[in-house]
Amino acid sequence: QIPLKYGASREGKRTDAAMQRWRENRFGQFIHFGLYSLAGGHWNGKYVEGAAEWIKGNARISDEDYEALTRQFVLPEFDAREWARIAKEMGVKYSVITTKHHEGFCLWPSEYTDYDVSRTPFGRDLLKEYVDAYTQEGIDVYFYYSIIDWNHPDWRSRVETVEDSLAFFRYCDFMNKQITELMTRYPEVKGFWFDGTWDKSVVKFGKITWDIEQLMHRLNPGIICGSRLRVDEKGARHFDTNGKLMGDYEQGWERSLPEKAPQNDWECVMTIPENQWGYQADWRGHIKSATEIIEMLAAATSMNGNFVLNFGPKGDGSLREEEKQMARKVGKWMQLNGEAIYGCVQAPLKPQKWGYYTRHRDNGFVYMVVCYQPVSGMLKVVLPTGSVIENCVVLGKEGMELKPEKSTKNEFVIPAPEVKDGFPYVIRLKLKEGDSVGNYVAPKV
């Protein structure tokens, strides 16, 4: 353990109500919306390779041509209540919106820059309409904020000269003012999702991320912030030089899931296509199905993690058809099976090949989210010695009890119900605890 001034500011899992609510939410939505949404991954009529929200660099667009997009920011189809209704239908409990992505354009009328919604034909406070509409639907709101800012004259990706450092520290002052503005103007915000902290300038001056964390906690002690914000004074990111997580959860799971349950709280953020966050009119490659998304959500819950699915609204402010379809299908599944996700955690049972176990924090049930239907027609369950299955039903068919058969000393098999709709199904177990249900210890990460 080396002494650190700007390492982890607190240790271990938070036990306060705000963090407990973050955990119980489990399922979230990401919204990537900005000037890049107008380009839709195309420039001068041509498809542009790479992530659509990075089109400025990918298509080598000049500052002037990119800024001209502000004049096209009209959003004739924008209705935050429609976005919130679709999010509610999908079953998400929280939503993270890009208040400012790397491009530097702000979705709220900021006092500290003109590069924001107030300087567009749209002109309204989009962020306020989003916060109000989602709060109305009972969905918690979180703000994505990019430290990288391609538009701001004082942003520096590296600091090599005195001039650089003067500019960079002016930029940090600007950032602190914007974060203060966001937290005081929109007090409903539950947390921040920082991005763009990998550049040399931030890694060299890790203290600026400590300062942001301290600022946020002064303004709202219950604020929730992931580990991607943080760099310690030695340049260590996410985990400080002593290996301690900096922030409230591991925020490194971007388009990937862990193999085993991390020790810390953690969150996975996921795209529907392979790698598009902002609107790309022409999705290419594999587009994940609702079934695949549901499996990822179950997998995350089974490992004590949250799962956030990204939407990239179109340049006219409407949601794309594929995302509305996704919301409908996932939402239908969540209506029937949400009790296996919301408020659930890892179950102390030996993982099996048919899918994922979850356990509800309070109701004492264990859930089997079956994603891989066994050819044998038998679902294997290994219980701690002496435990028995008191009740076993399929969610949505609670009237039809399944009869587990004991196969070896503490192994049971459950006849697998038929799969007709191409979606995972959930079996709910009421276990009569034997000498100790909890004696299966999840493998150390």
Ligand SMILES: COc1ccc([C@@H]2N[C@@H](C)[C@@H](O)[C@H]2O)cc1
């Ligand atoms: C250098 O690799 C990346 C990958 C993704 C990102 C951003 N994080 C995601 C949440 C999106 O905002 C993407 O633009 C930035 C840099």
